[in-house]
Amino acid sequence: MSRRPTMHDVARIAGVSAKTVSRVVNNETPVDPLTRARVQQAIAELGFRRNEQARSLRPGQTSALIGLVTGDLGNPFYSAIARGIEDVAHRRGHLLLTTSSDERPDRERQLIDALLQHNIEGLIIVPTLGQHDYLSPAFLRGLPVVAVDRPVHTHPPLDTVLLDNRHGAALAVTSLLQAGHTRVAVIDGESAVFTGAERIAGYHDAHRQQKVTPDATLLRQGFHGETQAETAMTDLLDLPAPPTAVFATNNRIAIGALNGMHRRKHWIPLAVFDDFDLAGMLPTPVTVVAYDAVEMGRQAAELLFARLDGLSADPQVRTLPVTVHQRGPGNLAVN
Structure with a gap:
């Protein structure tokens, strides 16, 4: 396995739920001794390590982390995307770390490196302009990445969610x-x-x-x-x-x-x-x-978690529909 193993990977190998893995990792009860042994064997096989950075964010919590890099969270568009991602992440027992690149490639790279140091399990990015060699599998150690709002020209390509x-x-x-x-x-x-x-x-x-x-x-x-x-x-x-x-x-x-x-x-x-x-x-x-920018975020998160769950299909590009509406006074005609 090229990426860092997750609780979901351990759960799949051991044939139990991620919650059961969490109980074993954190030495909680009740867990059947035979089930505990099976989980511990899967942990040893995969080389799983508990995400201490994620645990430290909320004392008593065992949620893993996913990262989001956008252009500017002060923009309601990006805030809505973040909300959609957070909805899915929460449902999957993960926390979301959000950061803003200010549309600067150098800052974007620094933020991604910082997120990697926090042992994120996946990354969603609204990419800046320029080259993105730091989104290569080698740099990211196999971390799954989804691009949203803008595509990224990488090899191999990334899962992407766009508007029409x-x-x-x-x-x-x-x-x-x-x-x-x-x-x-x-x-x-x-x-x-x-x-x-x-x-x-x-x-x-x-x-x-x-x-x-x-x-x-x-x-x-x-x-x-x-x-x-x-x-x-x-x-x-x-x-x-x-x-x-x-x-x-x-x-x-x-x-x-x-x-x-x-x-x-x-x-x-x-x-x-x-x-x-x-x-x-x-x-x-x-x-x-x-x-629906919230739906953009949800779809990006769903793609990310599909990769975390082991999906190995070719990268997907999802294009969300748009609609046109009239606001304000109704007369568009030339004065």
């Missing part, structure tokens, strides 16, 4: 084009990030399908977070021929775009890949691409 980014973006932008908007701007963050690239592709798909030629001067990429997106929005509204609608590729960018409209006192319809609180109370129509 391109199709969702195309649906949202199509709603603007069909309402008569031929000058639809787009504000995006890092163009090399998988989610942004897919959503930009969906923006162009919608224009092709509706036979509208997009104006390249209305494309804004490299604007991260609310402050930069606000700057992008005000610049767009200051153009000699400003856009009549705008597509924001995520929730943080959408907030910045709305702040820019507020600053200029110039409201135009907004489409955004994300739903967000109070979208229906804004003074301009908002088209949102909605999805």
